[in-house]
Amino acid sequence: MHIGRYEFPQSLDEAAASIFNEGAVPLGGGAWTNAVSRPIHYALDLSDLGLRYIEDRGREVAIGAMATLRDIEISLTLDSAFCGIFSKALGHVVGVQLRNLVTAGGSVAGRYGFSDLNTVFLALGATVVFHDGATSSCAEFLEAPRNAPFLIKEIRVPKGSAASYQSLRVAANDFPILNVCVATAATEWRVSVGARPQAARLSLRAAEFLGLSDKPEDRAIQAGLLAAAELKFGDDTRGSAEYRRELCSVLVKRAVVEAGQRI
Template identity: 45%
Template sequence: MFTLLNVAQPDTLQEAYKILTAKRSNTILGGSSYLRMGSQSIHTGVDLSKLGLQYIQETESFIEIGAMATLRNVEKHPALAKYFNGILPQAVSNIIGVQFRNVATVGASVFSRYGFSDLITALLVLDTEVELFHGGRMSLADFLDTPRTKDILTKVIIPVTGRQAAYYTLRNSASDYPLLAVAVSCYDNQWQIAVGARPTRAKLAVHAAGLLTAAAVAPEDIEQAAQQAAEELPFGDNMRASAEYRRAMCRVLVKRAVTEVAVCK
């Protein structure tokens, strides 16, 4: 359990950022779901609930998800169920439990870059961008590779396209953290493959995706891409699975996901 000395509820993002950066131990509270699992002393917790960031908006070109939208909002929103074969509601639907998903926020889940994040894995294959108050707008893939800094993630932006997608995950039990997560998508014959919970954070398997041809996806192409994904990404051991098991299951899940998307195409 964390120790919280002060709480601030700023009225603007500028004020929130000023408070956040005033002290090293100041932090954004979000839903505080994962903060409760740690042990740290926070001088000032910055509550963003007055900034109007709990929203999911659909336009002709983009779906924007505010930082304070919860995982449950993602799971139940009709626009997210309509696009990309419902990959985002599917990805978050097994995270711990409904009570947890009612408070865990999208902003905290993405900004914290958790290795076990189902949401990040799914977002990576949708050409997702993030918007930071100080750092500006960038692709999610670039954000995950940037050094950690004090900033506020304000929203997630997903292009509305005819992208087809599939999501697969392995868990030791239904509500446990994933021991491996795989997302695959295709749009305009351009494929993307992401593997998460390796157990480090999700990453695109760029070379594996490049093996899938624009004209057609033959069974041997799928097999080769699945093998390449398992070879180009590093895997590690933890209490849920070994690196060897994760690598073997990566081949299986990538093959299944690519096959599913190919049928959708």
């Protein structure tokens, strides 16, 4: 990766000014930026901004943009608040060395189709918080067009959901063929499916169907079929669209049953 200018801004405002006025590129762990190997004329290292934290704020947990996937994976705060699903979702991302490097902010900002973290954030109803305090639901953010620059400060995850995460990989540390997260709080359900191979999306039909009954185990199979019918799937080297559709119905069913047992 060739970088022309490399700086450590000392405040979010300073970083934002460089991004918006000079086209600077913010770096999280730099792992994906390095993997795609495009030249960067002006890079911002966000390490000095105090954004590496995971804080319990009562009704929600805030995850700073520079928290690494490993921080999230082993966080006791997240483990107890969210049924261990962050640990389950991230424990297969490549290896510990990479997870010690890659960040929550970089994962969300990149809107990667294969992201395990974004599928979990989506199902839990997370909110993306920008440098100036403006917010966007994770669902809106993942669907938004990618033309304007932005700087993510943190991701806020509301507590109180029972949830389950499921995925299938060809090999343990490969990209997922498909990943699914189901979360429920009161009568509301969210069913999120990622690695389709496109970025995670919610199945509104499955969620609505699940909300009509207090016996999710009776509705798990049909919810899986509804999600598979509603969402779009594509082909790549890891699986065909048809295979992913089949997989979706199975993984959603499993996730609904498991989330239901955790209520």
